[in-house]
Amino acid sequence: DTGVTQSPTHLIKTRGQQVTLRCSPISGHKSVSWYQQVLGQGPQFIFQYYEKEERGRGNFPDRFSARQFPNYSSELNVNALLLGDSALYLCASSFSRIQETQYFGPGTRLLVL
Amino acid sequence: AQSVSQHNHHVILSEAASLELGCNYSYGGTVNLFWYVQYPGQHLQLLLKYFSGDPLVKGIKGFEAEFIKSKFSFNLRKPSVQWSDTAEYFCAVIRGILTGGGNKLTFGTGTQLKVEL
Numbered sequence: 001d002t003g004v005t006q007s008p009t010h011l012i013k014t015r016g017q018q019v020t021l022r023c024s025p026i027s028g029h030k031s032v033s034w035y036q037q038v039l040g041q042g043p044q045f046i047f048q049y050y051e052k053e054e055r056g057r058g059n060f061p062d063r064f065s066a067r068q069f070p071n072y073s074s075e076l077n078v079n080a081l082l083l084g085d086s087a088l089y090l091c092a093s094s095f096s097r098i099q100e101t102q103y104f105g106p107g108t109r110l111l112v113l
Numbered sequence: 114a115q116s117v118s119q120h121n122h123h124v125i126l127s128e129a130a131s132l133e134l135g136c137n138y139s140y141g142g143t144v145n146l147f148w149y150v151q152y153p154g155q156h157l158q159l160l161l162k163y164f165s166g167d168p169l170v171k172g173i174k175g176f177e178a179e180f181i182k183s184k185f186s187f188n189l190r191k192p193s194v195q196w197s198d199t200a201e202y203f204c205a206v207i208r209g210i211l212t213g214g215g216n217k218l219t220f221g222t223g224t225q226l227k228v229e230l
Contacts, residue, residue, distance in 0.1 A: 031216060042117075042203050042220030043157075056217050090157065098216050101147070104157040 002027065004093050004105035012111045013081050021076045021108045025093030031055075032074040033102060034066060035090040043090055049074055050097040078110075086112045117206050119221035126194050126228050134189040134224050136204030143209030146187040147218070148178055152200045160202070163187065174198070199228045 005024045013019050025032050031050040035043035048056035049068035068074045072093075078085055088107040094100035120135045138144060148160040161172025168180040178189045187204060204221040 033216060033218075035218070040222070042205070042222050043218070045217045045219070048216055050216075058217070092218075094216060096216075100216055101159060101162055102216065102218060103159070104149075106156040 004091055004103055006089075006091050006105040006108050008108060009106065010109045010111075012113065014113050015081055015083060017081050017112075018077065018079045019081060019110060021078075021089050021091075021110075022073065023076070023091030023093075023105060024073045025091075026103055029093035029095050029103075030072055031094045031097050031100065032068055032072065033092045033094075034074070034076045035092065035104075036060070037088040037090055037107070039087075046076070048097075055097055081112045083112050086110060117204055117219050117221040119202075119204055119224050121224045122222065123225045124227070126226070128196055128228055128230055129193045130228075132189070132191040132194045132198070132226070134202055134204075134226070136187045136189065136221060138185050138187070138204075138206045138219075140185075140206060140208050145207040145209075146178075146180060147205040147207075148172065148176070148187075148189050149203045149205060149220075150200050151203070151223075157203070160189070194226075194228045196228050196230055199226060201225050 007022045033048040034046040037043040045058040047066045052068045063079045066076045088109050090107045091105045092102035094102045118137045146163040149157045150160045151157050163170045163180045171177045176191050180187050202224045205218045
């Protein structure tokens with residue numbers, strides 16, 4: 001049984017560049033959420049998508065955007081990268097939209113130089 | 114500010130010692146509560162969860178947690194830790210539907226547990 005998968009595993013970018021991170025949920029899961037984990041802190045909620053629509057947004061600037069595809073996979077885009085965007089980006093999937101257990105992928109570690 | 118607090122940032126125990134990690138949240142109303150664990154080099158895994166019913170919940174690997182509503186707490190316990198329990202532990206909360214929780218997990222800052230042989 002395949003869990004949540006994310007790509008790439010690691011990424012190095014420079015300030016001002018743009019990055020796209022990808023996530024495939026567990027088979028049958030329709031909800032994907034994105035979290036940012038900065039070193040020494042717990043993950044912070046960025047977005048939730050369900051049935052291709054945004055269902056929740058955390059306190060992140062408009063430089064962060066996401067989308068969900070018909071196969072329920074998702075992409076997280078970050079524009080105009082800042083040094084402070086360096087973090088582990090986690091994707092989590094769940095079957096439904098609310099009050100559900102979320103299962104996490106291994107994350108994409110982004111370093112912005 | 115509404116948040117999830119984990120008071121112990123670093124805990125060092127010897128094998129066979131008992132463990133209790135504190136977690137408090139500041140949301141009113143209904144909540145769903147989780148403990149996740151991150152072993153070295155691995156991704157976040159669900160340890161246990163509380164949605165409703167018996168406030169004492171049992172999870173994997175001998176862990177348990179007790180929900181005390183009056184204290185807004187959901188402390189994690191294990192009677193006898195093993196070296197393999199060395200990991201980072203995160204408490205997380207989803208607020209109830211009526212308070213706009215959706216499926217947003219709010220995490221504590223984590224507790225790094227080191228178990229020595």
